[in-house]
Amino acid sequence: MKIKQVDIYQLHWQGLSPVWHPVVVRLTTDTGLTGFGEAGTAYGIGSVGTVGVLQELAHRLIGRDPAQISQIWQDFYQHSFWAKGGGVVFYSAVSAIDIALWDLKGKALGQPVYQLLGGKVHDRLPAYASHIEYGWGPFPRYVTAPDDFARLAKRVVGQGYSGIKIDPLNFERGKTFLPFRGLLDSHQLQEAYDRVAAIRKAAGEQTRLIVDCHAKLEPAAAIALAHKLAPLNVSYFEEPISPQNVAGFATVAQQSGLPLATGERLTNALSFAPLVDSGSIQVLQPDLGNCGGITSAVRLMGLAAAHELSIQLHVCGGPLATAAALQFEAACPQFLIHEEHEVNRKPANIASGRYHYAPVDGSYAIPDRPGIGQELSEQAMEDAQVTTIREEE
Known part of the structure; x- marks a missing residue:
């Protein structure tokens, strides 16, 4: 062939x-x-x-x-x-x-790909609702008010999701990603806190809460935000600063008091190694579509195992991205939780795949079609x- x-x-x-x-x-x-x-x-x-x-x-x-x-x-x-x-x-x-x-x-x-990777170590894959600030519905709708965050949090908990992720730093009207931020002022810190607090209150203490900063902050601002959010029991702090700033990540890890995660902008194992070796991150977040594919992700699985770290794939794309992630996660002992990005719920996205995979009661069954199954x-x-x-x- x-x-x-x-x-x-x-x-x-x-x-x-x-x-x-x-x-x-x-x-x-x-x-x-x-x-x-x-x-x-x-x-x-x-x-x-x-x-x-x-x-x-x-x-x-x-x-x-x-x-x-x-x-x-x-x-x-x-x-x-x-x-x-x-x-x-x-x-x-x-x-x-x-x-x-x-x-x-x-x-x-x-055979499904998970069999080629050694077989399943998970029968189902729990998922979290990723970026509910984008509306968590069939059409894009950016929300900023704490009441809206609370409403959407209740919706996803009712759908069975065990975790929620948001970026609470969208302050400027009409913009979904902020320019690079230095120190946050007291108003910005409070506004971010109010959004996350609304989710915590609506979702309950048992829901995993992930805060993503999309690498917008400097170390001092990230530390200040982490301290502000400390009473809300944040599960882990994703991309508080640029992952290229290895020394900064170490500083944030030491002073924030929160587990850190990153990986969607990184590629092969060599780009993860400095952060792993520094002890700065507890959750590796490679994207199968960026890191060099399944071949590279298998090497990252070994890196995570050697340092007793978790893997939570970054999944933000079309149906093929989701399908490939499910196959890898099924065979990954270090798997933590699946990212169910809100874009995966959009009708146009769903229609681009031959099959539709979606979580039921907040978790995925593992597809057993040959290959990646999509x-x-x-x-x-x-x-x-x-x-x-x-x-x-």
């Missing part, structure tokens, strides 16, 4: 924010078998660059045996020059291809902008 064609899909999600640009790759073999993988740059800036890298890497794939996943990964790493720089756009392209290769192998063997829907592929690289006749 060899790869004869690579299709790169730039999806169009009607009705969603214009900043969303999911990128999916499909590998087709000479036997007709196909494998799908999704890049992790669906949001923000970078999807066009990912498409460009995928086009270049596709030429290295044509004619290759897709079963040689590690060999292909090493080829990209050793011979692409930029791979050793750790750039997210480059690794998003590698990740999409790697996931598609695992999908192909699972389909060829008639493909693009025919409509999604028809509506997408497609670039094809194929074997020359």
Whole structure:
């Protein structure tokens, strides 16, 4: 079996924010078998660059045996020059291809990917409701009032979720991500506290509460916010500052009193290692679509095991991203909880997958279809902008 064609899909999600640009790759073999993988740059800036890298890497794939996943990964790493720089756009392209290769192998063997990773260690995967400040409904709606946070918290607890995550730092009207912040003033600290406190009161003390700062703060501001939130029993503090600031992470870890988490902007194990070695983080959050795919995530699983740390995959993309995450999490002993991002509830997102996986009573059953258990829907592929690289006749 060899790869004869690579299709790169730039999806169009009607009705969603214009900043969303999911990128999916499909590998087709000479036997007709196909494998799908999704890049992790669906949001923000970078999807066009990912498409460009995928086009270049596709030429290295044509004619290759897709079963040689590690060999292909090493080829990209050793011979692409930029791979050793750790750039997210480059690794998003590698990740999409790697996931598609695992999908192909699972389909060829008639097995779900979790079986190829050693089998299930979890029968169900508990999930938390991620970023309810974006509305937690079929249409985007950004909320800022504590009463709205309380209302949405009651809704997700009623749906069975065991945890909730929010970013409480959206202060400026019409903006969902703040510019880089230095020290927060007393009004901002209180407003952030009021939002998180409203969720804690509505959700109860048994609900896991995760606070995400999207790397907006400087260390001093992150420490001040952590101290302000201390009475609310925050489970862990996600990306309080830039993950590139290893010394800053150590300072925040020492002075905040909260477990720290990061990983969605990091790539291979080498980029996680300084934070892990410094003892700064307790929860690794790689994104399968950014970190180098399943192959790289397996190495991170070993890193987490060696340091007795938890893994909570960052999952923020299309149905392929969710499906791949479920397969990996099922086989991951360090798995903590699944991120059910609010975008996964949007009708346009759901329609882009051939199958729909959703939590029931706040947890996922593990799909047992071969491969990652998901493909693009025919409509999604028809509506997408497609670039094809194929074997020359």
